[in-house]
Amino acid sequence: MTEINKNKPVMVTGATGYVAGWIVKKLLDEGYTVHAAVRNPDDKEKLKYLDEIALNAKGDIVYFKSDLLSPGSYDEAMKDCELVFHTASPFTSKIKDPQKDLVDPALLGTQNVLDSVNRTESVKRVVLTSSCVAIIGDAKDCQAYPNGTATEEHWNTTSTLHHQPYAYSKTVAEKKAWEINEQQNRWDLVVINPSFVLGPGINPYATSESFNIMKQLGDGTMKSGIPEYYIGTVDVRDLAEAHFQAGFNPDAKGRHIVSAENTSILNLAKYLQNKFGNAYPFPKKVLPKFLIWIMAPMIGLTRKIVKQNIGYEWKVDNSKGIRELGLKYLPTEKTVVDLFQQMIDNGYFKK
Ligand code: NDP
Numbered sequence: 001m002t003e004i005n006k007n008k009p010v011m012v013t014g015a016t017g018y019v020a021g022w023i024v025k026k027l028l029d030e031g032y033t034v035h036a037a038v039r040n041p042d043d044k045e046k047l048k049y050l051d052e053i054a055l056n057a058k059g060d061i062v063y064f065k066s067d068l069l070s071p072g073s074y075d076e077a078m079k080d081c082e083l084v085f086h087t088a089s090p091f092t093s094k095i096k097d098p099q100k101d102l103v104d105p106a107l108l109g110t111q112n113v114l115d116s117v118n119r120t121e122s123v124k125r126v127v128l129t130s131s132c133v134a135i136i137g138d139a140k141d142c143q144a145y146p147n148g149t150a151t152e153e154h155w156n157t158t159s160t161l162h163h164q165p166y167a168y169s170k171t172v173a174e175k176k177a178w179e180i181n182e183q184q185n186r187w188d189l190v191v192i193n194p195s196f197v198l199g200p201g202i203n204p205y206a207t208s209e210s211f212n213i214m215k216q217l218g219d220g221t222m223k224s225g226i227p228e229y230y231i232g233t234v235d236v237r238d239l240a241e242a243h244f245q246a247g248f249n250p251d252a253k254g255r256h257i258v259s260a261e262n263t264s265i266l267n268l269a270k271y272l273q274n275k276f277g278n279a280y281p282f283p284k285k286v287l288p289k290f291l292i293w294i295m296a297p298m299i300g301l302t303r304k305i306v307k308q309n310i311g312y313e314w315k316v317d318n319s320k321g322i323r324e325l326g327l328k329y330l331p332t333e334k335t336v337v338d339l340f341q342q343m344i345d346n347g348y349f350k351k
Helices: 018-029 044-055 098-119 139-144 165-182 209-218 236-248 265-279 289-299 303-309 319-325 332-345
Strands: 010-013 033-038 060-065 083-086 125-129 188-194 196-198 230-235 254-258 261-264
Touching (some): 010 018, 018 033, 018 044, 018 060, 018 236, 033 044, 083 236, 098 125, 098 165, 125 165, 125 236, 139 303, 165 188, 188 236, 196 209, 196 236, 196 332, 209 265, 209 332, 230 332, 236 254, 236 319, 254 319, 261 265, 265 332, 289 303
Parallel strands (some): 010 033, 033 060, 083 125, 125 188, 188 254, 196 230
Antiparallel strands (some): 230 261
16 A cells, blocks of 8 residues: 655656646646656647646646756756656657667666656655556467457567567566566556557647557548558646546556557548548548558558558457446547547648
8 A cells, every 4th residue: 555645746757748737737636746857848839738737736846856867867857856747758660770769768868767656755656657558569479368358467579679669668678667666665666558649639639659650540641541550549647647546546557558448540531521521631541561561661661560450450359447446438439530520620630
């Protein structure tokens, strides 16, 4: 049992991010003082969305300059905190060097944040934003699990630096976090493993990969068809609640798959079609796997990714989060439509 004192500040790493935005909002609305660790506290334009929320909320926000790759740079932000949310980690497909761009910030960053936790006597709990990709590397991996469905007991064993490097970065970072946690007994580690996150952002211009995929569904990139790709999705607002529960529920422990629905990219496109009709060139069909195989290098996929993912069902069991954290999920249709509407309103789809 870990009780968190409500009068102590709570730290959030990567507070400028898409996922963190709603966590910060929830904390501010609940009246907490948020120690927001960001790369550039002088970037007023980037922080204005959080500032606006803080202005109308019960809680306060204080910014600290921290970088995952700068040892000790989280110490100041963590001072007096009992609870630390570690969300910062790059989630982008625009990478040149997977070690430098993904693995180092994820792995060395987690080590760096947890080194600060070890130095900061006040910390009682760390909530780490991991991912379902630390559980499943390729969709085909699900076939090895009972009912083709992954649970919190499973680990991604197939991703490497050169095959699914983002998934690899999340896997090694989460493993490192458990390893560091097990070497002491002052603070406990609670892990959130979200599937693909969708829904409107606090900062509508966030750089998360979540926005790029939605953009491609609406801008015509995929109008002639899409790969038969199965995924899980979760609303960013539900994910914030999951983090909150993981932080403050005294009994929370271990990993938690946070995913509303096992679905497919085609289903997401259908939800958009239902709402917006033919106003946007949404894809309406899946393309045959052999065609995707041929096109792979031109559309930014490797042939191995096509081989191990297209046509294979991706399934996770979300029951632990529902049972132990009391999670409830918004319908995926609402999640997708709300995000798309926000992107329209912000000029993502110029006609
Ligand atoms: P964003 O790109 O919106 O947020 C990433 C955050 O990490 C930003 O705040 C960014 O700061 C920060 N960051 C990146 N590199 C560094 C660095 N070197 N030092 C300090 N901060 C850094 O992505 P998301 O919000 O989507 O991702 C947040 C977390 O959620 C990540 O851990 C991601 O792996 C995880 N996740 C996301 C999913 C999704 O579908 N979106 C699914 C599952 C997990 P800055 O603003 O300065 O760039």
